[in-house]
């Protein structure tokens with residue numbers, strides 16, 4: 001089944017009682033001034049919906065998403081105004097449900113009772129970390145316990161749940177990233193999004209960065225930590241809906257980014273790194289199983305290994321600028337590699353066999 005068409009309607013940073021250290025005040029002020037009265041906002045919403053519906057194609061489901069702010073923390077009258085503005089499309093069957101992103105500490109029975117009858121079906125929590133020390137340093141204004149309570153409440157109300165987490169927060173590290181992913185899998189969210197923390201101009205983090213108080217992750221570190229989180233989520237059956245920050249979400253002006261592990265294809269880097277690891281495991285297995293290789297010496301006379309992937313994963317296997325292939329050649333100096341496209345494999349699978357020996 002094709003994924004739903006998600007129509008994003010941004011309410012940038014609205015409804016938020018806090019100012020996290022990584023938030024960009026200049027951006028908030030500018031975007032907030034662009035949001036006008038309810039009437040004009042309803043018009044803006046209508047305009048966005050009409051534009052996106054043109055791209056529905058053959059997708060059977062359409063969801064309207066209130067992103068970019070703390071939706072359930074808005075004033076009740078504002079929440080109602082926005083939800084009511086979507087109803088004509090829901091009644092006509094053109095939009096099937098509503099989703100929103102929100103802070104864990106604004107999820108209450110009252111606000112869920114208010115929103116659910118209007119078609120709210122999915123809530124994404126801005127969790128960021130499950131380490132209270134890290135949350136305090138980032139001045140998030142909520143705790144990991146708030147996340148646990150919010151998740152329980154959302155599930156009790158039959159809502160689909162997503163969690164948004166960050167790598168590279170002040171005071172966080174590899175261990176913290178792993179802990180956050182593991183703690184979240186215990187709460188059984190339906191999906192996760194992982195973002196690397198970037199230093200944006202106008203944020204307090206930018207001041208910390210300039211004074212040396214905060215050192216961002218390198219791109220390599222961010223990819224590695226994200227890779228570990230993805231692995232934990234996937235092993236627990238939590239799908240990873242997005243990796244990396246979409247350009248339009250916070251980076252509409254590249255000048256806003258002062259430092260941090262920014263890469264336009266961050267998600268691809270992470271998925272390529274995961275596929276490299278998987279390819280190595282597969283190669284080790286066939287070398288050990290088929291020719292008794294012990295993993296110390298090059299495997300005898302030069303051999304060719306066939307790596308099979310789904311056609312859509314070819315670039316993932318090759319890696320950015322073919323770095324994975326270069327690394328494979330360095331890791332296995334006695335081998336050459338042949339890539340075969342196999343439609344029947346899953347998108348994130350890679351199989352290996354030695355040329356001339358049938359795959360097991």
Ligand code: SF4
Pocket residue numbers: 013014016017018019020022023068069070103126
């Ligand atoms: S919770 Fe979200 S909207 Fe509020 S200050 Fe932090 S990043 Fe900004």
